[in-house]
Amino acid sequence: MSQDVENSAPEHGSIELVDDGQLLVFTGEIDKDVVRHFRLMVRPADWPSRVDAREVTFMSSAGLELMVHLARKQKRAGAELEVVEPPTSLRLLLNQTGLNRVFRSVPAPAPVTPA
Template sequence: MSSGPDPVAGEVVRAEDGAGPLLRFSGRIDREAVRRFRVLVTPADWPDRADLSAVTAIDAAGLQLLVHLSRKPLRRGQRLRLLAVPAALQPALVRAGLSRLLTGDAVAPAGAPADPDRPAPG
């Protein structure tokens, strides 16, 4: 019997930081996480930044959500900005044709999975 929500269950929520609105992704971004997001956040409220620092895995539904999220700012001549993409997720984004979303802002924060192309400190 479970005493609470699954700790690795994915979540996408609208949030704010010092630079304004963004989406915070966490856990396993799968079909169920995407479904919950679409029920709770209407497309009119989709910001053009997404923080992926706490994502542990992403499936085809999660990748498809990123494609949909990227279309809104594109209509304004802008791009969806992915923030702090863990190194482990970057190959999936590239394979899905989303590498254009990987910018300098997408550097994973301290404590995130290490970049295999960067030497370890020390």
């Protein structure tokens, strides 16, 4: 019996590919279930070089491992993973684990105002 991947998406967090595949948006609790769902839905060849982590409330070791894999993919391509404004709690975790050295933290883009 196979379970539909879309219907098995975790409700407590998500990782979504947006902006025509140019950005990953991490939201809520990034744990092993969220990472597993993401890996089933998005092939590593399609992983972008930018992650928006502004809405992360928790990140497990599985989430940290995914961040390492994302950064390694970029490094192999001669680039660097950019993480958009990780919240203080995530920034502290990344600093404590030394993972802050494997990517570059960048500010969020300024909102576009109508002319």
